[in-house]
Amino acid sequence: MSIPDLEALHALGPAQQPTYPDKGAVDAAVARLRTMPPLVFAGECDDLTAKIAAVTRGEAFLLQGGDCAETFAGVTADNVRNKLRVLLQMAVVLTYAASVPVVKVGRLAGQYAKPRSSDFETRDGVTLPAYRGDAVNGFDFTSEARIPDPQRLVDVYNSSAATLNLVRAFVTGGYADLRQVHTWNTDFVRESPVGQQYEAMANEIERALTFMKAIGADPDEFHRVDFHSSHEALVLEYEHALTRIDSRTDLPYDVSGHFVWIGERTRQLDNAHVELLSHIRNPIGVKLGPTTTPDDALALAAKLNPQNEPGRLTFITRFGAGRIRDGLPNLVEKVTAAGVEVAWVCDPMHGNTFEASSGYKTRRFDDVIDEVQGFFDVHRSLGTWPGGIHVELTGDDVTECVGGGEELLEVDLGHRYESVCDPRLNRVQSLELAFLVAEMLRK
Numbered sequence: 447m448s449i450p451d452l453e454a455l456h457a458l459g460p461a462q463q464p465t466y467p468d469k470g471a472v473d474a475a476v477a478r479l480r481t482m483p484p485l486v487f488a489g490e491c492d493d494l495t496a497k498i499a500a501v502t503r504g505e506a507f508l509l510q511g512g513d514c515a516e517t518f519a520g521v522t523a524d525n526v527r528n529k530l531r532v533l534l535q536m537a538v539v540l541t542y543a544a545s546v547p548v549v550k551v552g553r554l555a556g557q558y559a560k561p562r563s564s565d566f567e568t569r570d571g572v573t574l575p576a577y578r579g580d581a582v583n584g585f586d587f588t589s590e591a592r593i594p595d596p597q598r599l600v601d602v603y604n605s606s607a608a609t610l611n612l613v614r615a616f617v618t619g620g621y622a623d624l625r626q627v628h629t630w631n632t633d634f635v636r637e638s639p640v641g642q643q644y645e646a647m648a649n650e651i652e653r654a655l656t657f658m659k660a661i662g663a664d665p666d667e668f669h670r671v672d673f674h675s676s677h678e679a680l681v682l683e684y685e686h687a688l689t690r691i692d693s694r695t696d697l698p699y700d701v702s703g704h705f706v707w708i709g710e711r712t713r714q715l716d717n718a719h720v721e722l723l724s725h726i727r728n729p730i731g732v733k734l735g736p737t738t739t740p741d742d743a744l745a746l747a748a749k750l751n752p753q754n755e756p757g758r759l760t761f762i763t764r765f766g767a768g769r770i771r772d773g774l775p776n777l778v779e780k781v782t783a784a785g786v787e788v789a790w791v792c793d794p795m796h797g798n799t800f801e802a803s804s805g806y807k808t809r810r811f812d813d814v815i816d817e818v819q820g821f822f823d824v825h826r827s828l829g830t831w832p833g834g835i836h837v838e839l840t841g842d843d844v845t846e847c848v849g850g851g852e853e854l855l856e857v858d859l860g861h862r863y864e865s866v867c868d869p870r871l872n873r874v875q876s877l878e879l880a881f882l883v884a885e886m887l888r889k
């Protein structure tokens with residue numbers, strides 16, 4: 447199967463692309479990227495497809511999470527470990543409390559490019575091009591920083607490689623060993639009520655592990671986890687340069703990450719993103735907002751998964767807490783009636799963003815929970831499987847979303863607001879979410 451060349455994709459008039467001032471520099475960066483080794487193997491992508499097929503069948507639950515936007519400065523050992531740690535904690539809560547296998551996917555090692563609702567940003571009467579993620583331009587509010595620089599795409603590759611290298615070392619080198627279940631619960635989170643709840647669960651798990659060991663059972667699964675990377679496939683130069691023909695199968699894979707998705711703003715059927723992702727063999731996702739019609743979803747499924755293979759396609763719905771109960775049923779009903787194989791995942795973040803009076807972009811923890819509850823209610827009433835959650839989170843105790851057990855208020859947002867894009871759940875809020883979702887799964 448051949449893939450369209452970059453020029454052909456650009457001829458489709460893709461949305462949300464950087465306007466590079468220097469075409470020669472773009473060609474040089476793309477040429478460099480084409481020589482770089484794959485970040486992931488095609489066989490690993492196939493393994494993830496098989497796991498998401500289990501989600502599609504209602505036999506597993508997908509946990510996908512990480513920053514809204516990774517930054518180059520954020521590629522530090524502490525930062526990567528903290529994100530991995532909260533995802534491992536959430537996964538163990540979901541697995542243990544709900545007795546369901548959890549497919550773990552980080553929104554990391556490639557999540558550097560952002561679609562924006564406006565091409566410009568104005569501060570104090572000064573208007574500059576919007577920040578489009580470290581993949582494209584700088585966050586500093588200066589005209590120099592905001593010029594798109596294609597060399598950044600090579601930096602994305604290197605930062606992703608460094609992140610993935612550390613993640614792989616952590617998950618196979620002992621850190622993700624279930625016997626570390628207590629170790630993940632350190633520092634500030636341990637003292638919180640949800641940290642105590644986790645501690646009690648970890649004690650139970652430890653007792654179970656001791657018992658298993660005593661009877662001579664010590665399977666490999668106790669010592670390592672499968673963990674996958676994902677990001678929005680947005681900048682065509684980058685994703686195209688990392689699309690390679692797999693030597694085993696002769697089929698194209700985007701080897702920049704295991705799972706890639708198309709955002710709400712770039713999912714037009716005839717656009718370049720849908721075209722490119724229709725050719726690659728990775729498991730893929732599409733974000734679906736409240737304006738999505740059943741016909742849109744069916745057309746996307748026909749184009750992106752013409753063989754109707756389970757595991758290939760995930761629909762990530764992001765309706766907002768106020769709209770999911772009215773809007774989602776029709777979509778799920780029609781897609782299901784058409785026999786489309788898809789994993790349904792809830793992004794309870796992007797339909798619930800608002801600006802606090804202080805000017806910070808934020809989300810209410812209660813709205814996040816309410817959207818996930820609505821997602822479960824809709825799927826339960828239709829007899830379909832609420833297959834997973836896609837969340838923006840961090841392993842640190844930032845103050846970006848309001849509410850939760852710590853009862854963060856709008857006036858607290860300034861204490862530690864570090865996101866360069868959308869507000870993330872902090873570690874305590876993320877763990878609370880995991881326990882609440884485990885409850886929903888159990889019912």
Ligand code: PEP
Nearest residue numbers: 514709710711733764796
């Ligand atoms: C995102 O995931 O950060 C994002 C921009 O989402 P959406 O495409 O759903 O708006």
Ligand code: MN
Nearest residue numbers: 514838867868
């Ligand atoms: Mn976001």
